[in-house]
Amino acid sequence: MLEELFPNVIPEDLWEATLETFYMTSIAILGTLIFGILLGLLLFLTDSGNLWQNRFINFITATIVNVFRAIPFIILILLLFPFTDFLIGTIRGWKAALPALIFGAAPFYARLVEIGLKEIDKGVIEAAKTMGAKTHTIIFKVLLPESMPALISGLTVTGIALIGYTAIAGIIGAGGLGDLAYMKGFQRRDFDVVLACTILIIVIVFIFQYIGDTLSKLIDKR
Amino acid sequence: MIRIQNLSKVYKTNKQEIQAVDNVSLNIEQGEIFGVIGYSGAGKSTFVRLINRLEEPTDGSVVIHDKDITNMPKNQLRKKRQKIGMIFQHFNLLWSRTVYENIAFPLEIAGVPKTKQQEKVLELINLVGLSGKENAYPSQLSGGQKQRVGIARSLANDPEVLLCDEATSALDPETTDDILDLLVSINKKLGLTIILITHEMHVIQKICHRVAVMENGKVVETGDVLDVFVKPQSKTTKRFVQQLNPLEHEKDKLAEFINDREDSEVVKLHFIGKSAKRALISEVAKTFDVEINILQGSIAPTQEGAYGTLFIEINGEKEILKKTIEFMEDTGVEVEVLKHA
Ligand SMILES: Nc1ncnc2c1ncn2[C@@H]1O[C@H](COP(=O)(O)OP(=O)(O)O)[C@@H](O)[C@H]1O
């Protein structure tokens, strides 16, 4: 039955591509999480009226974030080739896609983090101050826990966008389902391969969405 | 003991300067409940936030237990803040933490070991009457319960003073009374000094020992609550006092009783403190040959004694009326004869 519907699909290849997409996305999400939160915190804390209020740093950070968000992903990959070559030692394979994926997604996530942090009631931060809390206590015990549902749902959205990015990266040789769909499917006119890859990408997206929604709901005690 | 001297705060915005607090000097005694009342925008919140330096003063000083808050370096101020509790109109609890964890938060900040934390938190939960709610999240609590958590949290590090900024303004009247009762019991039990900001005279009347009235950033009147109630000096204070006395609004209704006849007087009596408990009316009725007609009355308990108002009509011979009124004045009750307009 499956062989009739997908005559040109080699199950081993499909599985390997799925794993590659999964690794690529997972590690990119991890990197995006770390850099996105750092940037988001920096944007938030240096904003006027906040703990590290600093016009200059806020402006610099916002500019970097905006510039990287403005560059189309496909161009970002090309621009980052020298950097990727230096860092990873190659520009091919799924590992080589990571810098571009993280540079592309972290600024986007940073903005979502910033929005999440801005939604925290100012009074709660103030209450922590009246208790004599240090800044790092406020960050780790107030800002991050209080914005956690927003941080998670933001990461879900970003993660799903990242899956899309991995497919684009695949077209220029990053491996994964995008690569398979393009090289083995589109180029050879074997559209059943394209279809199989599409279905698997959709499944991965749904899994991410489900995990994200569940976590976010579980953690939200508001 | 809190000594506030020439405290001022000017907010500079792009276009203008706002003098939110204007040269305020006050001494607040150990163990008293000190109220600050004023209309919205009077500068009350700014004033109270200057006490723990959530706002930097433009001028003046705040000295708490011989430590000048205003010139303290940041890290010293953080330590000192652990000894200045604060509760808020909107409670400001962390929704991500349970009741227990919210109350433990200031202890975590102060670096209290876990076992000691537990002891303290459970003691506080008991004190504010929230036993059994340890593991509830703020969203599962009523407003009054949330404020109880706020109070417990503010007491965690055994503060020298508790600041309350409109702590009951988001609560319904009944819950307000419960929270006020809790504050009084804490004040008595722990001997805790409380500074309480409000725009409701009823809150001042119910629990404060002394009060300051604020207007346009200035303190326009201070004194014992009872004195301020009975003899309000400034216009603002008079308005606040009237707010509390429903009879003042209904004075018009008395008009028909007020006349120029010599054998009838309408009298307003102010009972203050102990005199409020005296059975004055029956005493007068027994002693003098007059008829007494009670028109309206109200009584308001304060921390320093009761404060009551009574409107009566007295009918009798002119001479006897005069003597009756003198008699009432001699008992310490304030007597005001209302004349026809
Ligand atoms: N951060 C601020 N920046 C500028 N003006 C402020 C700020 N906070 C308060 N004000 C102004 O100071 C005055 C007093 O405000 P506030 O202390 O909040 O009064 P209250 O608590 O009695 O209502 C108001 O005119 C208010 O607009």
Ligand SMILES: [Mg+2]
């Ligand atoms: Mg206020």
